[in-house]
Amino acid sequence: MSQSPEQSAERPVPTSADVARLAGVSRATVSYVLNNTSAVRISEPTRRKVREAADELGYVPHAAARSLRAGHSRMVLLPTAHVPIGPLYSRFLSELQGELRRLDYTVVQYGSLGLRGDEAARAWAELRPVAVVSLGEPALTAHGVELLKRSGAKAVITLGPDPAPGAHALVMDHREVGARAVEHLLERGRRRIGVIMPEEPGLEMFSVPRLAGARAAAAGTEAEIVPVPLRYEEEPAAELAGRWRDLGLDAVFAYNDEFAMLLMRALQDAGVDVPGETAVVGADDLLLGRLLRPRLSTVQLDMVIGRHLAELVDRLVRDPAGPPERHDLMAVRMVPRESS
Amino acid sequence: MSQSPEQSAERPVPTSADVARLAGVSRATVSYVLNNTSAVRISEPTRRKVREAADELGYVPHAAARSLRAGHSRMVLLPTAHVPIGPLYSRFLSELQGELRRLDYTVVQYGSLGLRGDEAARAWAELRPVAVVSLGEPALTAHGVELLKRSGAKAVITLGPDPAPGAHALVMDHREVGARAVEHLLERGRRRIGVIMPEEPGLEMFSVPRLAGARAAAAGTEAEIVPVPLRYEEEPAAELAGRWRDLGLDAVFAYNDEFAMLLMRALQDAGVDVPGETAVVGADDLLLGRLLRPRLSTVQLDMVIGRHLAELVDRLVRDPAGPPERHDLMAVRMVPRESS
DNA sequence: TTGAAAGCGGTACCAT
DNA sequence: ATGGTACCGCTTTCAA
Numbered sequence: 001m002s003q004s005p006e007q008s009a010e011r012p013v014p015t016s017a018d019v020a021r022l023a024g025v026s027r028a029t030v031s032y033v034l035n036n037t038s039a040v041r042i043s044e045p046t047r048r049k050v051r052e053a054a055d056e057l058g059y060v061p062h063a064a065a066r067s068l069r070a071g072h073s074r075m076v077l078l079p080t081a082h083v084p085i086g087p088l089y090s091r092f093l094s095e096l097q098g099e100l101r102r103l104d105y106t107v108v109q110y111g112s113l114g115l116r117g118d119e120a121a122r123a124w125a126e127l128r129p130v131a132v133v134s135l136g137e138p139a140l141t142a143h144g145v146e147l148l149k150r151s152g153a154k155a156v157i158t159l160g161p162d163p164a165p166g167a168h169a170l171v172m173d174h175r176e177v178g179a180r181a182v183e184h185l186l187e188r189g190r191r192r193i194g195v196i197m198p199e200e201p202g203l204e205m206f207s208v209p210r211l212a213g214a215r216a217a218a219a220g221t222e223a224e225i226v227p228v229p230l231r232y233e234e235e236p237a238a239e240l241a242g243r244w245r246d247l248g249l250d251a252v253f254a255y256n257d258e259f260a261m262l263l264m265r266a267l268q269d270a271g272v273d274v275p276g277e278t279a280v281v282g283a284d285d286l287l288l289g290r291l292l293r294p295r296l297s298t299v300q301l302d303m304v305i306g307r308h309l310a311e312l313v314d315r316l317v318r319d320p321a322g323p324p325e326r327h328d329l330m331a332v333r334m335v336p337r338e339s340s
Numbered sequence: 341m342s343q344s345p346e347q348s349a350e351r352p353v354p355t356s357a358d359v360a361r362l363a364g365v366s367r368a369t370v371s372y373v374l375n376n377t378s379a380v381r382i383s384e385p386t387r388r389k390v391r392e393a394a395d396e397l398g399y400v401p402h403a404a405a406r407s408l409r410a411g412h413s414r415m416v417l418l419p420t421a422h423v424p425i426g427p428l429y430s431r432f433l434s435e436l437q438g439e440l441r442r443l444d445y446t447v448v449q450y451g452s453l454g455l456r457g458d459e460a461a462r463a464w465a466e467l468r469p470v471a472v473v474s475l476g477e478p479a480l481t482a483h484g485v486e487l488l489k490r491s492g493a494k495a496v497i498t499l500g501p502d503p504a505p506g507a508h509a510l511v512m513d514h515r516e517v518g519a520r521a522v523e524h525l526l527e528r529g530r531r532r533i534g535v536i537m538p539e540e541p542g543l544e545m546f547s548v549p550r551l552a553g554a555r556a557a558a559a560g561t562e563a564e565i566v567p568v569p570l571r572y573e574e575e576p577a578a579e580l581a582g583r584w585r586d587l588g589l590d591a592v593f594a595y596n597d598e599f600a601m602l603l604m605r606a607l608q609d610a611g612v613d614v615p616g617e618t619a620v621v622g623a624d625d626l627l628l629g630r631l632l633r634p635r636l637s638t639v640q641l642d643m644v645i646g647r648h649l650a651e652l653v654d655r656l657v658r659d660p661a662g663p664p665e666r667h668d669l670m671a672v673r674m675v676p677r678e679s680s
Numbered sequence: 681t682t683g684a685a686a687g688c689g690g691t692a693c694c695a696t
Numbered sequence: 697a698t699g700g701t702a703c704c705g706c707t708t709t710c711a712a
Contacts, residue, residue, distance in 0.1 A: 013468075013492045015705055026683045031707055039708095043681065058490040063466040064404035064413075065705035068688050073404075080449070097451035109420070109449035111437035126403040128353075150398040152353045234630055258628075265631040288598075288628070290574055291605040355689055366699045371691055379692090381697060405689035408704050683712080688705105695700080 014057040023053035030054070034061070067128070072152065076105045076313060077129035079112040079120065081137040081202070088284060088303050095306025096133075103314050105130070118144050125151035131313050136160030136205055140167060155316035159309070161209050168316060169326045170309065174206050175213030176332040177299050181253040181281045182217035182225070184297070184334045190251035190279055193218065194228045196259050207255055210283075214253060228252070232262060241266035250278060251340065257282035257289045260296055264339065279340035294338030302331040354397040363393035370394070374401070407468070412492065416445045416653060417469035419452040419460065421477040421542070428624060428643050435646025436473075443654050445470070458484050465491035471653050476500030476545055480507060495656035499649070501549045508656060509666045510649060514546050515553030516672040517639050521593040521621045522557035522565070524637070524674045530591035530619055533558065534568045536599050547595055550623075554593060568592070572602060581606035590618055591680065597622035597629045600636055604679065619680035634678030642671040 016034075020027045025046060032040045033050040053059075067073040078096075097107045110127070112120050121144030124132055132153050134140050142165040145156050149166075156167040163169030178195065185193055195214050197207050211227055218225045226249060230236055244267060254260035260282030264274055274280050274294060282289055282298040289296030308329070316325075356374075360367045365386060372380045373390040393399075407413035418436075437447045450467070452460045461484030464472055472493050474480050480498060482505040488496050489506075496507040503509030518535065525533055535554050537547050551567055558565045566589060570576055584607060594600035600622030604614055614620050614634060622629055622638040629636030648669070656665075 011490070013490065016707095017705080027706080028683060028685095028708080029681090032682090035707085037708090041681065046681080058487055060462055060465040060487065060491050062408070062468060062705050064408050064468065065688090066707075068402070068404050068408060068690095068704095069706045069708085071688065094453065098453050101451065101454050107451040109451070111441065111447040111449070113434065113438050114441050122400055125400040128402060128404065147398055147400065150351070150353065151400050232627065234627065261631055262627065287572065287574065287602065291601055356691095357689080367690075368692080368700075369698060372698085375691085377692085383697065386697080402689050405704090406691080408688095408706095409690050409692090411704065681712105684710090686707105686709085688707095690704090691702105693700105693702085696698085 014059045016059070016061070018057055019050065019053045019059050022057060023049040025050060073128060073130055074105045075127065075129045076100055076107050076131045076133060077124055077127060078107060078109045078133050078135070079124060079138070080109050080135065081112050087286065088301070092303050092306055096309055097306075099307045099310030100313065103310060105310075105313070112138055117141065118147065120144070121147050124148060125153070128152050130317055131155040132157070133309070133313065134158045134160075134164070134167070136162060137202065140164035142166050154320040155313055157309075157313065157316070161205060163324075163326060166324060168312070168324050170312070171326060171328050172301075172330040173213075173328065174209035174330075175216060176330060177206075177283050177301060178210035178213030178215075178253060179217040180213075180299050180332050180334045181283065182214045182223075184336060185251045185253070185279060185281060185340060186217070186221060186223055188251075188279060188340055190340075191223045192226065192247075192249045192251070193223060194226045194247065194249040194252035196252060196255040196263065197227050197229045198255055198259060199229050199231045203255075210253075210255065230259065230263070232259065234262075234266075237262045237266035238269065241270035241272065244270060244272050244278070251281070252278060253281050253283075255282075256284045257286040257296060257298055258284075260298070260339075261288060261292060264292060264296070275339050281340050285335055289337070292339070297337045297340040298335050300333045300335050302333075354399045356399070356401070358397055359390065359393045359399050362397060363389040365390060413468060413470055414445045415467065415469045416440055416447050416471045416473060417464055417467060418447060418449045418473050418475070419464060419478070420449050420475065421452050427626065428641070432643050432646055436649055437646075439647045439650030440653065443650060445650075445653070452478055457481065458487065460484070461487050464488060465493070468492050470657055471495040472497065473649070473653065474498045474500075474504070474507070476502060477542065480504035482506050494660040495653055497649075497653065497656070501545060503664075503666060506664060508652070508664050510652070511666060511668050512641075512670040513553075513668065514549035514670075515556060516670060517546075517623055517641060518550035518553030518555075518593060519557040520553075520639050520672050520674045521623065522554045522563075524676060525591045525593070525619060525621060525680060526557070526561060526563055528591075528619060528680055530680075531563045532566065532587075532589045532591070533563060534566045534587065534589040534592035536592060536595040536603065537567050537569045538595055538599060539569050539571045543595075550593075550595065570599065570603070572599065574602075574606075577602045577606035578609065581610035581612065584610060584612055584618070591621070592618060593621050593623075595622075596624045597626040597636060597638055598624075600638070600679075601628060601632060604632060604636070615679050621680050625675055629677070632679070637677045637680040638675050640673045640675050642673075 016030045020030045033047050120138045145166040158164045158167050159170045195211050215225050282296050285298045285300035289298050356370045360370045373387050460478045485506040498504045498507050499510045501514050535551050555565050622636050625638045625640035629638050
C-alpha cells in the first residue's frame with residue numbers, strides 16, 4: 001500500500017486553465033505559447049514557465065474543443081466496412097495515409113460495419129470531416145452525399161466501381177478486368193468460358209462488373225459466358241472440379257489469383273489438364289501466380305496511387321466549387337503466362 | 341446556368357439553434373426531442389415540428405461539441421501504422437469492430453505512420469479516446485501510456501508480442517510459434533534448421549520472437565538454428581535456392597505460409613527435394629498451404645477473437661481501477677502435413 | 681507583453 | 697411542457 005495505483009484514475013484531465021494556473025499566466029498566454037502563435041510576442045521566461053507547467057501536468061490539448069472553436073478540422077474520413085483484404089489494398093491505404101499526413105491531414109478510418117444506407121452518412125457527418133473518401137461500402141446515396149456536404153465536407157469522393165451521384169468519383173471500372181480476360185481467351189481460341197463468382201459477401205462489388213465485362217467482350221462472338229459460383233474453400237472447389245467436364249468449359253476466368261490457385265489445384269487433382277483442357281486466368285497479378293505451375297495468366301490492375309488521390313483531396317478541399325469530377329483510373333493489362 | 345452548383349458550398353452548416361429557430365422552439369427543446377430524453381416530456385406536436393425542421397435543414401449533431409459537453413466519448417482508438425496484411429488480421433479487425441459497435445463504441449482507426457515514440461501517444465491523446473488498443477506499432481512507452489491515461493483513456497491495451505509497461509496486455513507470444521515448428525522438426529530428426537527472416541519492414545515484431553522461440557527449442561539439443569534473411573520476391577528466393585546446398589540445412593521454418601510457398605517453389609525449381617532433402621514448415625495455416633504439393637506443414641495460430649477483446653475493453657472502461665492485466669492468448673498448434 | 685471575454689455547438693439543470 | 701442559461705476546452709480579437 002505504499003501508493004495507490006488508482007491515483008491517476010480519478011485525477012481530472014488537465015486543461016489549459018490548469019496549465020495557466022500553474023504557470024501563473026492567463027489561458028490566452030498558454031495558447032499563444034503552445035501554438036507558437038507568431039502574431040504575438042511572448043517573453044522567453046514566460047514561454048519556459050508555460051512549457052514546464054504543461055509538461056509537469058502532462059497536458060495535451062483537446063482536439064474536439066480546438067476544432068469546435070476553429071470551425072473546421074483536417075480530418076479525412078475513410079469509412080471501412082468489410083476490410084477489403086489483399087496486398088493491393090493495403091499498399092494503397094498506406095500510401096494514401098502517408099501522403100495525406102504530409103499534407104497535414106488526419107486520416108481516420110471509421111468502422112461502418114452495421115450501418116445501412118443513410119445511417120452511415122449521418123454517422124460520418126457527425127464527425128464533421130473535411131473530406132470523405134468512400135470505398136463503396138456502405139454505398140453512398142445522393143442524399144447521403146448532400147448530407148455530408150451540408151455538414152461541411154468539402155470533398156466527397158467515391159473510389160470504386162459505382163460512383164455516387166453528386167460525389168466526385170475515382171472510377172475503377174471492373175468490367176475492364178473481365179473484358180480483358182475474355183478477349184485474351186477468345187484470341188486463344190476458347191469458346192465456352194466460365195466466370196467464377198465468389199460466394200463471399202462483399203465481393204459482388206467487383207465480381208458482378210467483372211462478369212458484365214466478360215459478357216460484353218463475348219457479345220457478337222459465338223463464345224458463351226457461364227457464371228460459376230464458388231466459395232473460397234477446399235471442398236467446394238473439389239466438388240466443382242468433380243463435375244467440371246459436365247460444364248463443358250474450355251476456359252475459366254477465376255475472379256482473381258487466389259481463386260485461380262484454388263480452382264487450378266482442384267482441377268489438376270481431378271485430372272483436368274491446365275491449360276490443355278481448360279485455360280485458367282486470374283486477376284491482380286500477385287506473386288503467388290508466378291509461383292504456380294503452370295504459371296498463372298492474370299489481369300494486372302494498376303491500383304490508384306495513393307499520392308494521386310491525396311492530391312485530389314487536397315485540391316478539392318482548397319477549392320470545393322465546381323461540378324463533380326470523374327476520373328477513370330484503372331489501367332488494366334493482360335499478362336499472359338502458361339495457364340492459358 | 342439554371343442554378344449555381346455552389347449553392348451548398350457557402351451555406352453554413354446548420355446547428356441546433358437553426359433548427360430551434362425554424363421550429364419556433366428553444367435549443368433545449370430541440371435537444372430533448374432529438375435525443376428522446378426520457379426525463380422530460382415534450383408534446384407530440386412540438387416533437388413533430390422539431391423533427392420536420394431538422395429534416396428540412398439536413399441537421400446532423402456535431403459529435404465534437406457533444407462529447408466536449410459530455411466530458412467523454414465512446415471512441416475506441418486503434419492506431420495503425422503498417423497495415424498488417426493478411427486474412428487473419430482482417431478477420432480479427434472486422435470482428436472487433438462489429439463487437440465494439442454492438443457495445444455502442446465507435447471504432448476509429450488512426451493512421452500513425454510517420455509518428456515516432458511519444459509523438460504518437462500525444463496525437464492519440466488529443467482525440468480523448470475512452471480506450472486505446474495498440475497493435476504494437478508505433479510502440480507505446482510507459483510515458484505514452486501514462487499520457488493517455490491522464491488524458492482520460494480508461495483502458496490502454498496492447499495487443500501483440502511486446503506489452504507496454506502500465507498498459508493492459510493481450511500477449512501473443514510469438515516465440516511459441518517458432519518453438520512449435522522447431523520441436524516438430526526435431527522430432528522428425530532434422531538437425532540443421534534454417535529460420536527465414538523477412539526483410540520487409542514491420543515484420544521484425546513477429547520474426548524476431550519467432551526466431552528466439554526456435555532457438556530456445558533447440559537449446560540443449562545438438563540441433564543448430566540458422567537465420568536466413570529473405571525478401572518476399574521471386575529473384576531473391578531463386579538466388580537463395582541456388583546456394584541452398586551450401587547452407588547445409590535439412591529443414592527450414594519459413595516464417596509463414598506465404599514465405600513457405602515462395603521458398604518451396606524456389607527449392608523445387610532448383611532441384612532440392614521437399615521434404616526429402618529439406619523439410620519446410622510455414623505458419624498461419626492459410627488455405628494456400630493445403631493447395632501446395634507437397635501439402636504444407638504449418639503452425640496454426642488461433643488469433644484473438646474480436647469478441648473477447650471487445651468485452652475486455654468494455655469491462656475496463658466500466659471499471660478502470662486495478663493493476664494492468666495480462667492475458668496470454670495465443671493458442672498455437674502444429675499442423676503436420678506433407679512438407680516436413 | 682499579457683489578460684479578459686466572447687463564442688464554437690450541444691446538454692442539462694433550474695425556472696417558469 | 698418549455699425556455700433561459702451555464703458550461704465543456706480552446707482560440708482569438710480587443711484592451712490595457
